[in-house]
Amino acid sequence: MVVGIKKLIYALHVLTLLIFTSCKETFQEEPQENIAEEWKIISLAPSLTSILIEFGLSEHIAAVDSFSKKDSRFLDIGGFIDPNYELITTIKPTHMVGLTSHSKIKERLDFMNAKWILNPSESLGDYFQTIHIIGNEFNKKSEAEKHLAEITKLIESLRELISTNTNCKLLEFEYCQDEKRIIMIISRKPGEITNMLAAGKETFLSEIIEKLGVKNAIKNQEGSLNPYWPNIGAESLIAINPDEIWEFGEKNDSQDLCCDDDSFFYPYQKLKNIKAIKNKKIKLFQNEELTIPGTNIKKTLIEFAIELYPEIEAEIKKLIKPARS
Secondary structure, three states, rough: OOOOOOOOOOOOOHHHHHHOOOOOOOEEEOOOOOHHHOOOEEEOOHHHHHHHHHOOHHEEEEEOOOOOOOOOEEOOOEOOOOHHHHHHHHHHOOEEEEEEEHHHHHHOOOOOOOOEEEEEOOOOHHHHHHHHHHHOOOOHHHHHHHHHHHHHHHHHHHHHHHHHHOOOOOOOOOOOOOOEEEEEEEEOOOOOOEEEEEOOOOHHHHHHHHOOOOOOOOOOOOOOOOOOOOEOHHHHHHHHHOOOEEEEEEOOOOOOOOOOOOOOOHHHHHHHHOOHHOOOHHHHHHHHHHHHHOHHHHHHHHHHHHHHHHHHHHHHHHHOOOOOO
């Protein structure tokens, strides 16, 4: 399964970079009459569901995929790549909102009288493009512009705060002068260091940490089936030799992080010559939303910034307003 979730180079300014509109392929049907009362939307991915909800479109969502945040108001149309086709046709949606990896689903349901909006989701540019398209389609242009402006402002503020309060001069340099090299492991085979899915250079996760002054230790692998999210093994990890390992997953409540035989990070102890393991620089992020390129990106920026610069945690937290109850 191609992961539907998956580098913008620093140039003049962060704002310029993020406004960049991806030229990747976007699947759309001929325009239909855009009457809000008649909208009946099906979302095929968690990131898109979060955007629709953020823009106040919940009342128009008829159904979502099984991985989206559960809401009793929405029907469940099944898995990411194996939805309930019969249920979808019964719903008779006016809009099918998904990712480019859902193109095969579109092929099977192309007979429906629905508008298909399928966009890539690997980079920040992809995310910005998706926000613009959804905002335009569902009369939420002002909400889309506000959301993107908030992300842009947060990145600018974080870089200024880091530059002012640490030895990392992000206002003068692309990265910190003594930048860390971090590898991000999205998943691996439990209890082993095999079949590790890593975040490649052009993913939104990689772009976020690089905007915060560190480097992604992994390089895109030409032979990978998916260069955005390559599979690596122990030998590749040894060759990469990262300063830190960030893993995204979930341990058992009774399980220690490190380092006995049953601990979550125990498999890494076999590779003691790797800098991250030798220096015990391994971090587990248990919030699965951090790996989804949805409206949680602001939270991801804050959490990553705190992990990288714990000495200014209090100042970082002041940059984001408390969530409304």
